[in-house]
Amino acid sequence: MSWSRHPRILPWGRGQRDLWIRFADGTARCPSGWPVRDATAEWRCQHAPHFTCITGRKNGLEVSWRVFIPCEGQREVWTVSLRNLTADPMELAFTQVLYLPESGFMGSRSYWDSGRQLLLRHDFPHHAAYEDYEPLSQLANWHFTAATREPNAYANSDEDVWGAQPPGNVPDGVARALPSRSSALKPSCAALQFEVKLVPGETASVSIVAGTAVSPDAAAEACSDLRSEAGVEAAFLAAEARWRDLEKRMRIDTPDVQINRYINRWGKKELVWMARLWRNGISTPWRNELQDAMGYSLIDPDAARPFLDAVTAAQKSNGYLNVWNTRAGEKPNHPLVNFKHNDGGIWLIITRCVAARHSGNPDELLREIPWGDGGSTPLIDHLEAAMEYSFADRNAFGLVRMSTASA
Numbered sequence: 314m315s316w317s318r319h320p321r322i323l324p325w326g327r328g329q330r331d332l333w334i335r336f337a338d339g340t341a342r343c344p345s346g347w348p349v350r351d352a353t354a355e356w357r358c359q360h361a362p363h364f365t366c367i368t369g370r371k372n373g374l375e376v377s378w379r380v381f382i383p384c385e386g387q388r389e390v391w392t393v394s395l396r397n398l399t400a401d402p403m404e405l406a407f408t409q410v411l412y413l414p415e416s417g418f419m420g421s422r423s424y425w426d427s428g429r430q431l432l433l434r435h436d437f438p439h440h441a442a443y444e445d446y447e448p449l450s451q452l453a454n455w456h457f458t459a460a461t462r463e464p465n466a467y468a469n470s471d472e473d474v475w476g477a478q479p480p481g482n483v484p485d486g487v488a489r490a491l492p493s494r495s496s497a498l499k500p501s502c503a504a505l506q507f508e509v510k511l512v513p514g515e516t517a518s519v520s521i522v523a524g525t526a527v528s529p530d531a532a533a534e535a536c537s538d539l540r541s542e543a544g545v546e547a548a549f550l551a552a553e554a555r556w557r558d559l560e561k562r563m564r565i566d567t568p569d570v571q572i573n574r575y576i577n578r579w580g581k582k583e584l585v586w587m588a589r590l591w592r593n594g595i596s597t598p599w600r601n602e603l604q605d606a607m608g609y610s611l612i613d614p615d616a617a618r619p620f621l622d623a624v625t626a627a628q629k630s631n632g633y634l635n636v637w638n639t640r641a642g643e644k645p646n647h648p649l650v651n652f653k654h655n656d657g658g659i660w661l662i663i664t665r666c667v668a669a670r671h672s673g674n675p676d677e678l679l680r681e682i683p684w685g686d687g688g689s690t691p692l693i694d695h696l697e698a699a700m701e702y703s704f705a706d707r708n709a710f711g712l713v714r715m716s717t718a719s720a
Contacts, residue, residue: 331410332378332393333487337403341483344369344376362560362582363552373399376407383548384555386535387453388524390545395518397511405511406465408487409521410474410504413456423469423500425493429533432458432467432503449643453525457532458503461520461542466491468504520545559585562612584608588620596639596647599624600657603664610668621668622682625661625695630684632702634658656715658699665696 335341344356344367355370364381375396382389397403416436423434434456438449468474468491476485486492491506509517522539526532538544565576587605603624609617628634634657637650645651669677669692678693706714 329412330380330391331408331412332376332391333408333410333484334374334376334395335406335408335487336372336374337405339488341487342371344378361556362578363556364549370398373397374403374405379549381549381552383539384552386524387526388522388535388539390520390522390539390548392518392520392542392545392549394516395509395511396516397513400513402513403509403511405509406490406506407509407519408474408491408504408506410502411458411523412471412502413500416500421500423503424495425467426529429529430459430463431529431532431536432469432505433529433532434469434500434503445643451527452640453527455526455528455532456503456523457526457529457536458505458521458523459532459536459540460505460507460522461540461545462507464505465508466493466506468492468506469495469500469502471501474502474504518542556582559612581612584612585616588617595643596637596645596650598636599627599634599638600636600660603660607664607667610664610671614668614672617668618672621665625665625692626683627685628658628661628695628699629686630688630690630698632658632698632700634661634699656703656713658703659713661699662696665692 332343333341334343355368357368359366359368364379366377366379368375368377370376375394375398377392377394377396379392379394380389391409393407393409395405395407413434416434419437419439421434421436423432425431426433436454436456438446438452438454468486473492473494474484474486476489482488486504486506491504503523505521507519509519511517520539520542522536522545524532524535526535539548559581560578563576563581565573567573584605588602588609602620606617606620606624609620624634624638627638636657637645637647639645639650665678678696679691681689682692682695683689684695703713708714
């Protein structure tokens, strides 16, 4: 879809989140002027390391949409607040849509779990051999969406949201009602719809949590503390306190205000995000994970330690650490996976020494960490083994080779 073909609606594509508000007369809009391109009377957007909030006002309705990531778990929370600024009652319905990533070759299924009060999608593990199924089934193959109140309707496919309407119109599921059926051939989204009545001056809020888990029970547990607005607010305040604490650490003060703002605030956000989230693919570079966790250790050594330990525990007892890691039960999906780089050990030494220095713990290098091929030894022995392995393979000029080592 493009601007020229469909000038009224600006779709956001996969991986995005839509929020639609339907009025009693059937018209619909969003908190901002997009994607319906209907300018709001007042609009603002707030960004901070721990949240984003979009607020818009039009026709006597104020809509606020706050998004944040709790301190723990693979989940995010959206809080939708509607405020009636008029002297008349309002009857509204809002629809929150999360477009999910494409499911694997073996398909997926989605349904409303009335007992757990969850909209679930299970991606069947893509495996080529029967023995691969079990380890793959232990991964976070379940997408879940829940709310602080039961939705009036739901949908799990783009077709059920948009219906027969061309992209130039408001989706059928927004203009009327979502079909609340679990028979979607290709479940591609999670949409929840809520009906709201507001007296003059009243504000109503509903929070929605979405994430991934290894099972329906794990999904229910993952959002158990976010089933009430009080629980959501407590999680929000905890995230705010966490980031305020991080902003106090490793601060700089230079004549350049932009550099100060990046290092003291937004750079820390990027460090945490990189270490915590993005290396979740099938084949990922352990070297890069070490580098990210090293940066994380500058502001929070305790939180960075598990990431560093996980990579260190993959090192073999001869000192070799492969740069690339392929997730258990999966087949390599990157051309460099079988290229045996020899700089993994060098980065292990650099990153662990930096992290140990910032930990403030003189016994950090004496902690026992397993070898990837059995047994365990103090961290200092891991680093010595990495150095010996790396310097044992040098060229005629005495330089350590980067890509000729064998495992």
